Amino acid sequence: MPNFDLSDFKGVIPALITPFDESERFDETRMRSCIDFLIERGVGGLYTTGSTGETFLMSPDERARVVEIVVDQVAGRVPVVAHIGAIGTHLSIDLAQRAQSAGVDAVSSVPPFYWPFTPDQVFNYYADLTAATDLPMVVYKIPLAGELGFDLVKRLASIPGVGGIKYTAATQFEIIRIKEEIGADFRVYSGSDEMAMSGLSYGADGIIGSFYNMIPEVFIALNEAVEKGDMIRAKSLQETGNAIIFFSLNHTPTAVIKRAMAWQGADAGYCRRPFDNFITEAQEEELKSAFRKLKQDRSLKDAAFLEMI
Incomplete structure (x- = not known):
């Protein structure tokens, strides 16, 4: 049985990175360290094996192993x-069942991507996937993987077990419509970092x-500011984050x-190829130097890492 309900999944939730070593192999030790770091900083949950976790650069067995390590370390x-999305329904079902x-x-x-799937095909994908486990499903609106229009989101919300949406798009006015037309209990997670506020x-x-x-500390403070109605403080934190x-x-x-x-x-x-990395000390120092300049030019504060370089 899950430890938490979907209603417990709130606040600031990192789309978790996946550490790889210098040979591009999954690094379990680094993964465990990063999880502890984030939990100690006060995040509200973890969203693993998504785009930020380089999930589409991993095999299904690797993705399942990452999930196992995350759950074990979170304890x-x-x-x-x-996240268990893939192009094929069978692969996604297998990943969902292994995650459970x-x-x-x-x-x-994410919705099935690459081919221009019809709305009915996308609906059937989520219906099949949600029926394959006893877990709540969070559908994912992101233009990179294919558009989920508002009418389709409403249809998906009718599937038993679909409990929310990760909403990564500029049309954030639809968040209000979702809450009004689908229901206040349908969970909405804003997925655009630069529009968190x-x-x-x-x-x-x-x-x-x-x-x-x-x-994380910048957006935890931003979330608290919004909860308190301190929109001036929230705007300042959003500006720091956006810079x-x-x-x-x-x-x-x-x-x-x-x-x-x-x-x-x-x-x-x-990162795994074809992504680039900062491999040499000189490359890393150049990045640090650029961040120091950004901090000075923009008078940035509130970001812990800028105080450590």
């Missing part, structure tokens, strides 16, 4: 949602994102996140 301290056996609290999936202010139940691995995000997007963002975590004592290892 019931926070909720864990496993590992002990996750919920599963999530607006997502929360529109009624999102939590925020799931890549940069919450790197600067770091937009800078990182000019590089390989996942590699930047992993190095910044390492500077804070949680060595997140390396």
